[in-house]
Amino acid sequence: MAKRTFKVVNQSVTKLDAIPLALGKPLFVADFKPADALYAKFLWSPHAHAIIKSIDISAAEKMPGVHCVLYHGNVPRIAHTTAGQGYPEPSPYDTFMFDRKVRYVGDRVAAVAAETLEIAEAALKAIRVEYEILKPVLSIEEALQEGSPVIHDEPEARAIIPVPYEPQKNIAAKVGMDVGNVEQAIAGAAYKLDNSYYIHLAQHCPIEPHVALAHVDAEGRLVIRTSTQVPFHARRITAQVLDIPVRMVRVIKPRIGGGFGVKQEVLIEDVVGMMAWRTRRPVFLMYTREEEFVSSRTRHPERIRVRLGADPEGTLTALSMDCISNTGAYGAHALTVVCNSGSKVLPLYRSANVHFTGTAVYTNLPVGGAYRGYGATQAAFAVESAVDEFAETIGIDPLVFRMNHHIRSGETSPVFAALGEGKAGVQQSIGSCGLDKCIKLGAKAIGWKKRGDWRKKKGRYRRGIGMCCLMQGSSIPEIDMGAASLKMNEDGSFNLLMGATDLGTGSDTVLAQIAAEAIGTTSDKILVYSSDTDMTPFDVGAYASSTTYLTGNAVLDAGLKVKKQILSVAAELLEKKPSELEVRDAQVFAKDGSGSVTFQDVALHSLYAANQFQIAAISSNISHKSPPPFAAHFAEVEIDTETGLIRVVKYVAATDCGTAIHPKLAEGQVEGAVMNGICYALTEQYLFNEKGRMTNDSFLNYKIYSMRDKPEMVTILVPTYEKTGPFGAKSVSEIGINGPCPVIANAIYNAVGVRLRETPFTPEKIWRAMQQH
Amino acid sequence: MSGTKTISFTLNGAKKEFAIAPGELLVKLLRRSGLTGTKEGCDEGTCGACTVIVDGRAVMSCIMPAFLVEGRRVETIEGVGDFGKVHPIQQALADAGAVQCGYCIPGLIMSAKALLEEKPDASDEDIRTHMDGNLCRCTGYEKIWTALRNVRDANQPKQA
Ligand code: FES
Numbered sequence: 044m045a046k047r048t049f050k051v052v053n054q055s056v057t058k059l060d061a062i063p064l065a066l067g068k069p070l071f072v073a074d075f076k077p078a079d080a081l082y083a084k085f086l087w088s089p090h091a092h093a094i095i096k097s098i099d100i101s102a103a104e105k106m107p108g109v110h111c112v113l114y115h116g117n118v119p120r121i122a123h124t125t126a127g128q129g130y131p132e133p134s135p136y137d138t139f140m141f142d143r144k145v146r147y148v149g150d151r152v153a154a155v156a157a158e159t160l161e162i163a164e165a166a167l168k169a170i171r172v173e174y175e176i177l178k179p180v181l182s183i184e185e186a187l188q189e190g191s192p193v194i195h196d197e198p199e200a201r202a203i204i205p206v207p208y209e210p211q212k213n214i215a216a217k218v219g220m221d222v223g224n225v226e227q228a229i230a231g232a233a234y235k236l237d238n239s240y241y242i243h244l245a246q247h248c249p250i251e252p253h254v255a256l257a258h259v260d261a262e263g264r265l266v267i268r269t270s271t272q273v274p275f276h277a278r279r280i281t282a283q284v285l286d287i288p289v290r291m292v293r294v295i296k297p298r299i300g301g302g303f304g305v306k307q308e309v310l311i312e313d314v315v316g317m318m319a320w321r322t323r324r325p326v327f328l329m330y331t332r333e334e335e336f337v338s339s340r341t342r343h344p345e346r347i348r349v350r351l352g353a354d355p356e357g358t359l360t361a362l363s364m365d366c367i368s369n370t371g372a373y374g375a376h377a378l379t380v381v382c383n384s385g386s387k388v389l390p391l392y393r394s395a396n397v398h399f400t401g402t403a404v405y406t407n408l409p410v411g412g413a414y415r416g417y418g419a420t421q422a423a424f425a426v427e428s429a430v431d432e433f434a435e436t437i438g439i440d441p442l443v444f445r446m447n448h449h450i451r452s453g454e455t456s457p458v459f460a461a462l463g464e465g466k467a468g469v470q471q472s473i474g475s476c477g478l479d480k481c482i483k484l485g486a487k488a489i490g491w492k493k494r495g496d497w498r499k500k501k502g503r504y505r506r507g508i509g510m511c512c513l514m515q516g517s518s519i520p521e522i523d524m525g526a527a528s529l530k531m532n533e534d535g536s537f538n539l540l541m542g543a544t545d546l547g548t549g550s551d552t553v554l555a556q557i558a559a560e561a562i563g564t565t566s567d568k569i570l571v572y573s574s575d576t577d578m579t580p581f582d583v584g585a586y587a588s589s590t591t592y593l594t595g596n597a598v599l600d601a602g603l604k605v606k607k608q609i610l611s612v613a614a615e616l617l618e619k620k621p622s623e624l625e626v627r628d629a630q631v632f633a634k635d636g637s638g639s640v641t642f643q644d645v646a647l648h649s650l651y652a653a654n655q656f657q658i659a660a661i662s663s664n665i666s667h668k669s670p671p672p673f674a675a676h677f678a679e680v681e682i683d684t685e686t687g688l689i690r691v692v693k694y695v696a697a698t699d700c701g702t703a704i705h706p707k708l709a710e711g712q713v714e715g716a717v718m719n720g721i722c723y724a725l726t727e728q729y730l731f732n733e734k735g736r737m738t739n740d741s742f743l744n745y746k747i748y749s750m751r752d753k754p755e756m757v758t759i760l761v762p763t764y765e766k767t768g769p770f771g772a773k774s775v776s777e778i779g780i781n782g783p784c785p786v787i788a789n790a791i792y793n794a795v796g797v798r799l800r801e802t803p804f805t806p807e808k809i810w811r812a813m814q815q816h
Numbered sequence: 817m818s819g820t821k822t823i824s825f826t827l828n829g830a831k832k833e834f835a836i837a838p839g840e841l842l843v844k845l846l847r848r849s850g851l852t853g854t855k856e857g858c859d860e861g862t863c864g865a866c867t868v869i870v871d872g873r874a875v876m877s878c879i880m881p882a883f884l885v886e887g888r889r890v891e892t893i894e895g896v897g898d899f900g901k902v903h904p905i906q907q908a909l910a911d912a913g914a915v916q917c918g919y920c921i922p923g924l925i926m927s928a929k930a931l932l933e934e935k936p937d938a939s940d941e942d943i944r945t946h947m948d949g950n951l952c953r954c955t956g957y958e959k960i961w962t963a964l965r966n967v968r969d970a971n972q973p974k975q976a
């Protein structure tokens with residue numbers, strides 16, 4: 044790889060919003076709440092599955108200070124999906140603003156807008172509801188049982204793209220693919236494995252819960268400020284649900300207090316929008332922490348069967364995975380998450396025979412959604428645990444087995460073409476792949492060589508080391524689109540307007556760096572305004588690890604177009620041909636040394652002097668590939684054999700994300716994802732009572748890690764150059780969360796000899812497994 | 817408002833009077849008075865986003881009734897720094913790349929400031945323990961940890 048030198052890219056410049064955020068400036072939705080805003084509040088279902096027999100809102104409506112009460116009887120009944128995805132959405136249309144049926148504890152029954160929160164709460168208590176309670180379906184197994192209650196029996200429920208959808212069987216989505224013949228390959232294999240895994244439900248826990256503020260402006264249009272990852276989808280879906288034209292809705296995204304996928308959902312915009320539309324008053328709604336747990340979105344739990352086969356030399360000949368995901372009460376992201384369980388994990392290892400099925404089932408539990416990792420987290424746990432175990436069966440070091448089988452630069456996998464998002468995938472061959480180096484550097488950092496057999500370990504506290512390999516993607520090829528517009532100002536600065544949605548990742552900064560590098564200036568000269576459906580060009584939003592790769596290329600192209608215009612104006616000023624000029628440090632130089640002009644000279648000339656025009660460009664980009672970032676993760680754990688208590692001593696994550704546009708932010712993505720993954724693997728879980736009610740809906744008893752729990756972390760970025768990415772970049776935001784579950788499971792085995800195939804790995808589970816052993 | 821009462825306290829160095837409703841929590845009072853830098857993440861004392869400093873100690877303003885600060889000194893993020901006079905903790909976090917979404921950051925700064933003012937030579941263990949109540953879901957704490965230790969180290973008198 045040729046050494047490339049960059050001026051702005053690959054540098055850790057100060058994140059554009061870091062200081063304003065650290066100063067506590069008003070930047071978030073709630074900070075804009077006007078004093079006269081009404082407070083909105085939901086009435087939630089206390090039952091997991093019930094019909095609303097009658098509902099009486101009259102007392103609530105009459106209460107002084109109450110301005111609006113919504114329920115199924117007074118809003119349009121429009122089937123839609125809350126999943127903020129491209130149109131037509133691959134998620135089924137199975138949701139209504141309010142419905143006659145409630146499908147989980149925490150489902151919407153009604154909502155009130157009132158002068159104060161206290162009045163809104165009192166009004167909710169005044170709503171009389173009579174339910175006919177139905178039998179709830181609380182697990183994947185129950186959902187699939189013959190004769191099980193049907194959760195979506197409403198006639199409107201449908202898929203709007205041609206994919207299997209069988210709500211009468213509680214099936215929200217189905218997908219599959221076959222390459223070669225796995226059955227035959229397994230039948231003839233010298234080594235075989237057939238294991239089932241279960242990976243659990245969890246929540247994203249952004250520190251800022253869902254929050255939105257709506258008002259009707261002086262021109263009669265609905266303006267919604269909302270903490271969303273998908274402003275354009277939020278506009279489209281809100282207009283759909285309110286049954287008003289898209290042009291009547293404006294969505295503005297200020298800073299977002301974390302998303303991780305949960306805000307790739309149009310969760311509350313419809314209700315605040317409808318209330319503002321009806322009352323003509325500003326309406327504010329912020330979820331409580333409890334509501335964020337129960338009535339927002341979660342990670343789809345999956346039951347996964349993995350089968351592997353290998354020939355006598357230990358070469359993988361069969362790779363098979365059957366995933367059943369639990370999408371909860373609604374099918375948000377049901378199809379695409381389970382598709383990604385296959386498409387983001389199976390291509391990692393070469394095998395002539397590959398089999399995959401994915402099924403998503405409805406249950407009366409909280410709703411699944413997009414969550415960082417998006418199906419890959421689930422499948423990586425199963426496959427990377429299985430591969431570890433399989434290597435041991437064969438008698439080969441699991442690191443060497445992975446080295447022998449992982450996909451490399453120049454290779455392809457039939458899975459890419461076979462599995463897409465709601466349709467066939469897109470064939471691609473791997474461009475950059477630094478996985479070998481990730482494995483080598485990671486192994487060295489953790490001390491893989493000192494890893495001993497668990498059978499030889501003694502003493503109460505035993506340590507073990509585990510590893511895994513990972514891949515993800517960068518954008519959804521041939522579906523996702525991002526655009527950017529750039530214009531030059533008098534002082535040689537530039538406005539960069541994008542629909543791309545910085546949800547705290549730093550994408551505004553990263554994209555400003557790309558613009559600055561393309562134009563030949565510094566990132567502080569790029570003024571970023573992102574995500575306002577009236578002002579910025581379209582972008583699908585922040586999901587599928589797409590922003591740097593997808594929107595980055597649009598920004599790069601816009602930057603190059605602007606640079607060309609700058610050169611043409613400079614040519615006029617310097618009386619040269621553009622080809623005789625070059626840009627350096629916000630100046631244009633004649634290559635022969637005869638003269639130079641600053642960007643400011645160019646801008647002033649273009650705006651005031653002669654042949655005036657606005658130096659500006661707009662570019663759009665669609666991706667044709669989804670180049671995977673790769674990673675190798677390693678962990679050392681220590682287990683107290685008397686109590687099962689587990690501690691992660693050290694965690695090493697080596698990641699190939701192509702060129703890291705902003706190394707510190709890239710590291711931050713890995714560290715945040717890994718930490719989230721570690722507490723998902725060890726402590727986070729939903730506890731339900733027999734009626735389907737979550738019983739631990741608070742940070743008091745749903746434990747997410749604090750600084751005190753942080754293990755020693757080593758983050759290694761392995762530079763590669765992805766030719767199709769902006770300045771060689773691929774994605775980095777999601778991949779890191781997929782590692783901790785399999786790595787820790789493998790490390791537990793290496794420490795004490797038990798294989799845990801169900802997450803999370805609580806001390807109790809570890810201890811029990813050790814007793815049976 | 818029935819039962820409204822007036823309290824006075826020192827807010828970011830200036831003596832102020834506020835009419836408060838019965839049971840009103842400090843975070844609500846601050847935010848409705850335009851000091852929106854103090855964030856709400858749980859309203860039950862479990863996330864630390866609402867941390868402010870009262871008489872030198874970090875407290876969670878979402879569980880502190882406003883009347884309890886009568887006559888005391890309250891410091892919020894707005895009093896810590898501003899453009900042109902950024903506080904070293906704020907600068908260190910920005911420099912370390914520790915500010916992702918930034919929602920946890922004002923509360924976290926208030927906690928760290930209370931600690932480092934009381935104990936400029938806080939040990940690593942002191943920092944970990946003290947910061948236990950400030951949850952951050954974005955960063956994995958690694959860069960925050962680096963930033964806070966940098967501030968602490970910069971506080972130390974140079975060895976002769
Ligand atoms: S908002 Fe006060 S601790 Fe969470």
Ligand code: FES
Pocket residue numbers: 250300301547914915916917918919920921951952953954955
């Ligand atoms: S930076 Fe987002 S929660 Fe801390």
